[in-house]
Amino acid sequence: MRMARDPLGTYGALGRRYGDAVRVPFGVGRALYVLSRPEYAEHVLVANQANYVKAFTYRPLRAVLGEGLLTSEGETWRRHRRVVQPVFAQRHVVGFGPQIVETAAAAVARWPDGVLLDAAGELRRMTLDIVGRALFGSALAGEAERTGRSLELLQRGAVAGTFLPGAAAKRGVYQRVPGLGGALGQLDGLVQRVIKGSSGGELLQLLKERGEFSEAELHDEVLTLLLAGHETTAASLAWTFVLLSRYPAARERLEQEVDEVLGGREPRAEDVDRLPWTKAVLEEAMRIYPPAWTIERDALEEDDIAGVRVPAGSTIAVPPYLLHRNVEVWPNPEGFQPERFMGETERSRYAYLPFGGGRRICVGAGFAMLEAVLVLATVSRTHRLDLAPGIKVPMRAEITLRPAGPVPMRVTRRA
Numbered sequence: 001m002r003m004a005r006d007p008l009g010t011y012g013a014l015g016r017r018y019g020d021a022v023r024v025p026f027g028v029g030r031a032l033y034v035l036s037r038p039e040y041a042e043h044v045l046v047a048n049q050a051n052y053v054k055a056f057t058y059r060p061l062r063a064v065l066g067e068g069l070l071t072s073e074g075e076t077w078r079r080h081r082r083v084v085q086p087v088f089a090q091r092h093v094v095g096f097g098p099q100i101v102e103t104a105a106a107a108v109a110r111w112p113d114g115v116l117l118d119a120a121g122e123l124r125r126m127t128l129d130i131v132g133r134a135l136f137g138s139a140l141a142g143e144a145e146r147t148g149r150s151l152e153l154l155q156r157g158a159v160a161g162t163f164l165p166g167a168a169a170k171r172g173v174y175q176r177v178p179g180l181g182g183a184l185g186q187l188d189g190l191v192q193r194v195i196k197g198s199s200g201g202e203l204l205q206l207l208k209e210r211g212e213f214s215e216a217e218l219h220d221e222v223l224t225l226l227l228a229g230h231e232t233t234a235a236s237l238a239w240t241f242v243l244l245s246r247y248p249a250a251r252e253r254l255e256q257e258v259d260e261v262l263g264g265r266e267p268r269a270e271d272v273d274r275l276p277w278t279k280a281v282l283e284e285a286m287r288i289y290p291p292a293w294t295i296e297r298d299a300l301e302e303d304d305i306a307g308v309r310v311p312a313g314s315t316i317a318v319p320p321y322l323l324h325r326n327v328e329v330w331p332n333p334e335g336f337q338p339e340r341f342m343g344e345t346e347r348s349r350y351a352y353l354p355f356g357g358g359r360r361i362c363v364g365a366g367f368a369m370l371e372a373v374l375v376l377a378t379v380s381r382t383h384r385l386d387l388a389p390g391i392k393v394p395m396r397a398e399i400t401l402r403p404a405g406p407v408p409m410r411v412t413r414r415a
């Protein structure tokens with residue numbers, strides 16, 4: 001019960017009391033293992049990944065997203081991944097640069113000077129519009145508010161549904177819950193408009209033309225990419241601006257870098273490698289606030305996870321939220337220090353997993369980093385965002401870790 005009410009607080013407290021491998025019994029003869037060392041994550045996500053499938057905790061998400069990339073398994077997953085992955089290959093992704101910058105710059109140009117805005121809402125609108133335009137050829141900014149509300153409701157419903165045996169896996173159950181049915185209907189409508197009304201984003205063309213997907217599969221994949229493709233990026237940008245507002249020296253260094261590298265023009269994809277501090281700021285924000293705060297798997301067979309024995313059927317969590325706060329790897333874990341991501345490092349690559357790892361690693365990671373760096377540079381070139389005085393920004397951890405409620409920030413044009 002406590003875990004469902006306050007997952008981050010409870011995970012943190014378990015770790016402080018029992019260490020970085022904790023067995024939490026639930027139900028009859030079942031247990032959740034909360035493992036927060038890099039070697040555990042490496043074993044589960046990579047070394048012995050064939051022994052693991054997405055955990056039962058993903059069932060409510062599967063009920064909503066169906067058989068898209070994020071929630072499918074086996075042959076269906078492989079087929080979808082084969083079609084979608086090439087669009088996100090690094091050399092391909094840079095081609096989305098102009099659309100990303102154009103969409104971000106147009107949004108920023110509409111911000112009135114010196115006014116308090118809800119930064120989380122503004123960034124959600126921007127990132128939904130970016131995936132809509134870049135991937136699907138649809139302008140979606142006008143859909144952001146309703147989509148945001150639907151996602152809030154569905155995330156809450158999904159968490160509540162996690163421990164309902166059987167029922168949690170069925171879409172119909174959610175359709176009948178007051179509020180959730182409307183939210184599902186809104187998302188289905190959005191997907192239909194994207195599929196039918198699109199002027200032909202490249203990804204949508206590919207999904208249609210390869211002819212491998214049924215109508216239902218096409219629906220599920222479009223829904224998956226729309227949701228997975230904007231909600232997490234919006235959260236990571238919102239946290240980044242909150243942190244920059246609290247750490248003025250880091251922000252000044254970022255503005256200086258952006259000014260020097262861009263010299264007054266808008267950023268391009270090729271600039272990203274010349275903006276190391278901007279990128280480090282984002283990486284450090286995703287360390288402290290990883291939008292995908294937990295990654296969970298069920299073990300098919302019993303296993304020995306770097307010294308931790310788990311029976312078949314166990315559920316294993318390797319939460320980035322805890323991995324990113326492991327003091328052995330990250331001294332002063334609550335401190336915002338982008339220097340951690342500048343230059344070479346001796347850290348295990350499994351100490352930092354904002355995009356997961358192994359074959360189920362985020363297919364959109366390259367797109368997300370390109371997008372986030374370009375948006376941060378586009379905004380910072382001309383504007384500053386300051387958290388309204390006295391405002392705390394509490395976390396909400398459901399499927400994603402995001403600010404709870406609106407984030408009032410004053411937007412001012414830079415001199």
Ligand code: HEM
Binds near residue numbers: 071230233292354368
């Ligand atoms: C900052 C932004 C993002 C973060 C932090 C993030 C994080 C993640 C993580 C941790 C996973 C793995 C989940 C697991 O192993 O259970 C994942 C999977 C996935 N992400 Fe992302 N993601 C981001 C942006 C995106 C974008 C922009 C897209 C698409 C446009 C996207 C699409 C997906 C898909 C389709 C999967 C499932 C991949 C598979 O299982 O084959 N994500 N993401």
